[in-house]
Structures are given as structure tokens and as C-alpha cells.
Amino acid sequence: MFKKILIANRGEIAIRVMKACREMGIESVAVYSTIDRDALHVRTADEAICIGEASPNESYLNIDAIIKAVKETGAEAVHPGYGFLAENYLFAQRCEKEGIVFIGPDSKALKLVGDKVASREVTEKEGITLIPGMKDKSTDVNECLSEAEKIGFPVLLKASAGGGGKGMRVVNSKGELKDAVEAGMREAQTAFGDPSVYLEKYIEKPRHVEFQILADNHGNAVHLFERECSIQRRHQKIIEESPSTALDDDLRRKMGETALKVVEVSGYTNAGTVEFLLDENGNYYFLEVNARLQVEHPVTEMVCGIDLVHAQIRIASGEKLWFSQGDLSQRGHAIECRVYAEDPESNFLPSAGKILYMKEPTGPGIRHDCGVYSGCVVSVYYDPILSKLITWALTREICCRRMAAALSDFPVLGIKTDIEFLHDVIVHPEFLKGNTFTNFIPVNMPDWKPVVDDEMLNRSLLSAAIYSDNVGKRTVVSGKSEEFPSPWSTLGDWEIGK
Ligand code: MV4
Numbered sequence: 001m002f003k004k005i006l007i008a009n010r011g012e013i014a015i016r017v018m019k020a021c022r023e024m025g026i027e028s029v030a031v032y033s034t035i036d037r038d039a040l041h042v043r044t045a046d047e048a049i050c051i052g053e054a055s056p057n058e059s060y061l062n063i064d065a066i067i068k069a070v071k072e073t074g075a076e077a078v079h080p081g082y083g084f085l086a087e088n089y090l091f092a093q094r095c096e097k098e099g100i101v102f103i104g105p106d107s108k109a110l111k112l113v114g115d116k117v118a119s120r121e122v123t124e125k126e127g128i129t130l131i132p133g134m135k136d137k138s139t140d141v142n143e144c145l146s147e148a149e150k151i152g153f154p155v156l157l158k159a160s161a162g163g164g165g166k167g168m169r170v171v172n173s174k175g176e177l178k179d180a181v182e183a184g185m186r187e188a189q190t191a192f193g194d195p196s197v198y199l200e201k202y203i204e205k206p207r208h209v210e211f212q213i214l215a216d217n218h219g220n221a222v223h224l225f226e227r228e229c230s231i232q233r234r235h236q237k238i239i240e241e242s243p244s245t246a247l248d249d250d251l252r253r254k255m256g257e258t259a260l261k262v263v264e265v266s267g268y269t270n271a272g273t274v275e276f277l278l279d280e281n282g283n284y285y286f287l288e289v290n291a292r293l294q295v296e297h298p299v300t301e302m303v304c305g306i307d308l309v310h311a312q313i314r315i316a317s318g319e320k321l322w323f324s325q326g327d328l329s330q331r332g333h334a335i336e337c338r339v340y341a342e343d344p345e346s347n348f349l350p351s352a353g354k355i356l357y358m359k360e361p362t363g364p365g366i367r368h369d370c371g372v373y374s375g376c377v378v379s380v381y382y383d384p385i386l387s388k389l390i391t392w393a394l395t396r397e398i399c400c401r402r403m404a405a406a407l408s409d410f411p412v413l414g415i416k417t418d419i420e421f422l423h424d425v426i427v428h429p430e431f432l433k434g435n436t437f438t439n440f441i442p443v444n445m446p447d448w449k450p451v452v453d454d455e456m457l458n459r460s461l462l463s464a465a466i467y468s469d470n471v472g473k474r475t476v477v478s479g480k481s482e483e484f485p486s487p488w489s490t491l492g493d494w495e496i497g498k
Contacts, residue, residue: 001317002026002076002101007045008066009081012371012387013293014041017079020309029073031066033059035379040371049073054381060084063091070100077101077316079309083383086292087114103316105291109268113289119266123286126265128258131277131285133200144181147199149174154202157184161192165235170202205437206277208232209244209284211259212300214311215269220321223256224304225330227273227296230436231425233348238418238441239425240296241335242303245396245434251282262289271297271312295338295388298369302334302392333399334392337407337426341384343416344448352380356414361406365392365399378415386417396434400426420450 005021006029007014014030018041021028030045035054042048049069052059059065061084070078078100080086092107104110113119124130134147137160148155148171157180159167167188171180181197189195207230215221228244229237247255259274266289273294275287297308306328315321342348358374370387372378378386389406393399407423425431430444437443470484 002313004029004073004075005077005079005103005313006031006066006070006073006075007041007079007081008060009079009084009086010036010039010041010060010371010382011385012369013081013083013295015044015371016369017081017309018044020307020313024310024313026313029069029075031060031069033381035381038376040373040376047073054379056084056381060382063088063094066091067094067098067100070098075100077103077313079103079312080292082292082295087290089114101316103270103312105269105272106267109266110291112266113268113272113291116288119289122265123262126261128262128265128286129284131200131203131287134198137196137198139185139196141178141181144197144199145174145177148177151199151201154204155199156202157181157197157199159184159188159192159194160196160198161188161194167191167197171199203277203279203285205439206230206279207244207246207437208237208275209246209255209278210273210275210290210294211256212294212297212308213259213263213268213272213274214306214308214315214321215263215272216315216321217269217318218320220324221260221263222321222323222325222328223259223274224300224306224308224328225256226252227299228436229296230438231431231440232438233441237296238338238340238422239335239436240299241333241396241399241436242299243330243333245436246278251284255284258284258286262286270315271308295385296336298367298388298390299334299336302367302390303330303332304328305331332392332394333396334390335399335403335426336388336390337403337422338385338418339387339389339410339412339422340418341378341386341415342418344418344421345416345450348418350380350384351416352378353415354378355412358412359410360387361389361409363402363406365402366390366406367392386412389422397432400432421445421448424448424451 004027007017018028027046030042030048031051032042033052033054051065051069052062085091089107089111092102092110095102096107120130132151138144154170154172157169157171169180169184171177184197185195209226209228211226212224226244227240227242229240231239262274271293273290276284277287278284301308341351343351354377355372360368367390372386391399391402393402404426407419410419428444473484474481475484
């Protein structure tokens with residue numbers, strides 16, 4: 001087993017990995033940019049090393065600086081977390097060349113699953129179902145027309161250089177296609193410098209269902225069932241859960257087998273995720289492999305009772321998988337809410353600044369994977385995720401209640417967060433019914449506004465009024481003239497946020 005691991009990341013995921021290291025008796029090394037000097041991941045690590053300026057290209061994305069830090073600290077392995085260099089095969093390749101263990105798949109598998117065209121080809125050859133669509137991208141309107149007729153309307157026009165849903169448009173009939181393709185190509189050229197597009201069968205009201213897998217370097221692989229990630233805002237996941245309300249045992253078994261087949265044909269090892277779109281009739285289509293530990297991995301951990309970071313580290317160190325598919329089952333239900341420093345009242349604009357006060361929810365079945373603390377500064381340089389709140393309970397209903405209660409017991413002052421918004425999604429009747437589709441937010445929460453709690457507002461105004469009326473005035477206490485006391489010194493045992 002490794003003695004020392006460098007974590008090439010920041011925020012909650014760096015801390016999550018450090019906790020696993022500590023539990024396993026492995027020393028952890030944090031890397032940080034100049035603006036992250038006081039960040040929580042630096043304080044949590046056994047050792048920390050500055051790797052450059054705030055801009056990600058000069059620090060967390062700087063391969064040379066990270067390799068140098070590994071050598072200087074004598075770490076044997078690197079955990080990349082998610083984002084930054086996690087899926088960069090050149091980084092994995094560099095580690096391989098330098099004799100450093102990259103905790104993830106090897107660079108060859110990483111390169112294959114990162115190339116969408118190549119991975120579609122490999123998987124389709126094995127009989128894995130993809131969304132019916134064009135084999136190749138195109139810039140020819142007539143070719144698009146004949147392909148669309150073969151696929152059948154409605155079709156979805158995607159920019160071939162786009163990702164994360166950028167540049168997609170639905171085309172309902174032949175008559176609309178020419179204008180749509182021309183507009184789509186112009187948009188793709190402007191946005192990505194590449195006008196080529198392709199067409200797919202449009203899946204209406206799909207769900208995003210993904211399977212967690214673990215594969216060792218000895219040919220053994222298991223899946224740890226599914227996560228449902230359909231609640232998204234502009235292609236950004238915000239709430240995930242496991243099990244999915246859309247699967248029965250039969251579909252779950254079939255999708256799990258497909259996921260394992262994808263892993264096998266890609267030569268993929270370590271932890272990974274196989275993504276599917278699931279339609280309303282229970283047809284599922286392979287989308288892609290995410291070659292990393294995912295943000296939403298905790299819901300799988302809670303339901304399966306497996307620590308995925310421990311597993312990643314043990315697999316990377318060469319261990320054989322120590323359990324088989326038959327040993328795994330789903331117990332209870334878990335939900336994760338992503339806490340972002342974003343202002344839901346201003347179009348979810350990032351909200352930077354100092355966290356003046358924060359109280360983390362705690363209690364039975366509550367887990368908080370957190371990257372910040374009261375008093376720390378949230379900068380504008382990185383992804384605005386602050387933490388993840390995860391609840392577990394035996395049933396989905398109790399799990400939702402637990403999540404709603406935990407979100408209500410989670411004051412964060414100084415910056416704006418999406419906590420209230422998340423709460424209102426969780427208590428929405430459609431969410432409680434399990435009607436979680438990818439269009440949930442636009443359909444069910446179109447013009448969300450926070451509920452103003454009149455009693456809380458009145459109390460705050462009253463306190464402020466009493467205080468401001470007395471500022472600078474003097475009063476007589478025990479015959480002596482004194483400055484009017486501030487509520488901070490007279491209220492006694494109290495807490496902000498209660
Ligand atoms: C689709 C689709 C419907 N039909 N493809 C969006 C991002 C990309 N990863 C795939 N996406 C979609 N592709 C076809 N043929 C609907 C979506 C989609 C979506 C997918 C997963 C999660 C959230 C989504 C939100 C809107 C659209």
C-alpha cells in the first residue's frame with residue numbers, strides 16, 4: 001500500500017480523498033494556488049505545497065507543477081479528484097512515464113473513453129445500444145435531410161464539437177430541418193470554431209441514469225447499481241439519488257450488465273461511471289463513460305456500503321477486488337444536494353465573498369462533504385460548489401423529509417447559496433412522487449422566488465430598529481452613565497441562524 005498520496009485538486013473532493021487516506025494510514029499532500037493559501041483542503045492535509053497562481057492553468061491544471069510537487073514531497077501516487085486533470089490522458093501518461101501511480105484508469109483507456117466517436121464505435125460493435133442517429137458528423141444540409149428521414153422525426157440536432165448540451169435543438173418535422181441545420185451550423189461555427197453537426201432520434205422526457213462500476217487490474221469488475229441524475233439546471237446536476245425511481249429489478253440487472261460490458265470492451269479499470277439516457281418506455285441508450293470519481297459518488301456509498309475512494313486506492317495499488325457482484329445490494333435510499341455559491345434570485349450568478357457564518361446540519365443519516373468553513377473566502381476562480389449534503393434513510397419518503405429538514409437547518413451567511421432552492425425542489429409534490437425528468441426544473445420551478453418568512457423578517461427588523469435607535473446614546477446603569485449596550489453583548493446565549 002502507498003505511504004503518501006498527493007491530491008491534485010481542491011475543495012470538498014480533495015478533503016473527501018484526504019479523509020480516506022487518513023483512515024487507511026496514508027499521508028496526504030495538498031496542492032494549492034496562491035489564492036487558496038487558507039483553504040480547507042490545505043488545512044486538512046498532512047502536508048501542503050503551493051503550485052502556482054490562482055488561475056487554474058497556472059496551478060491545478062499545470063501538469064509540470066503537479067509532477068514537481070509529487071517529486072518534492074515523495075508521494076507515490078496522485079489522486080486527481082474530479083474536474084481539472086481527472087480525465088486528461090496526457091496527465092495519466094506523464095504519471096506513467098515518471099513512475100507515479102495515477103489513481104484512475106490507465107492513459108490508454110482514458111484516451112479511448114474520452115474520445116466520443118471512438119468509444120461509440122467500440123461499444124456499438126459489441127451490440128451496445130446507442131441513441132439511433134448519424135454515424136458521422138456533417139456540414140451538408142441535404143445529407144442531414146436524408147439521414148433525418150431514416151431516423152424519423154423528431155430529431156435532435158447536436159453540434160459535433162459541443163458538449164454538455166450546448167448548441168442542441170429539437171427539429172419536429174422535415175419542413176423545419178433546413179433552417180435548423182443552417183442556424184445550428186452558424187451557431188456551432190461561432191461557439192466552437194467547427195460548423196459540423198449530427199442528428200439523433202430525439203428522446204422525449206428522458207432520464208439520466210448512470211451506473212457506478214469498479215474494475216481491478218486483474219480482469220474483475222462489478223457494478224454498484226445506479227444513480228438517477230435527472231434533476232439538472234442548464235446541464236448542471238444539482239440533485240442525485242439512488243436507487244432510481246424509474247428502474248425495476250429486471251431493467252436494473254440489464255443496465256448493470258450493459259455497463260459492465262462497456263467497461264470490458266474499453267479495457268477500463270478503477271472507478272468509473274457508465275451514463276445512459278432512459279426513455280419513458282424503459283429503453284436505455286449508452287451515452288458515455290465518465291472516467292473519474294464523480295461528484296455524486298456518495299449516494300452510491302450510502303446505499304451500497306462501499307467506500308469508493310478506499311476502493312480506488314486499493315485497486316490502484318494492485319489489489320484484487322475483494323468482493324463480487326453477488327455480495328452487493330442496495331439498502332435504503334440516498335439523496336445528494338449540491339450546495340453552490342450561486343444566487344438563485346439572480347439567474348444563479350456565482351456569489352463570491354467571505355462566509356461570515358455557517359452551521360453544518362448533522363444528525364442520523366446526514367452526511368456533509370464540505371470544502372469550506374465559517375470565515376473562509378470563496379473566490380471567483382473555481383467551480384462554485386461549496387459542499388454536498390447527503391441524506392440516507394430506509395425509504396425514499398423518509399430520505400426526502402430528512403433532506404428537507406437538513407436543508408432548513410443549514411444557515412450560510414455572507415454569500416448567496418442555492419440551499420433554499422434545493423429545499424423547494426425536494427418538497428415539490430412531483431419530486432416526492434419520483435417524477436424526476438431532465439425537464440423538471442423548467443417545468444416545475446419556472447420563476448422560483450424564495451418564500452419570505454414574515455415572522456423572521458419582523459424579528460430582524462425589530463432588533464435592528466431597537467438597536468439603531470440607541471446607537472451612540474447613553475443610559476444609566478447602577479447610577480453610572482454608560483454607552484447603550486449592543487445586542488451582541490446583552491442577548492446572552494444565542495446563535496445566528498436559529
Ligand atoms: C439527448 C436528449 C434527448 N434526445 N439526446 C444533454 C447533454 C448531453 N449529455 C445529452 N443531453 C441530452 N441528449 C437525445 N437524442 C436530451 C438530453 C438532455 C439531458 C440529458 C441528460 C440530463 C439532462 C438533460 C437535460 C436536457 C437535455
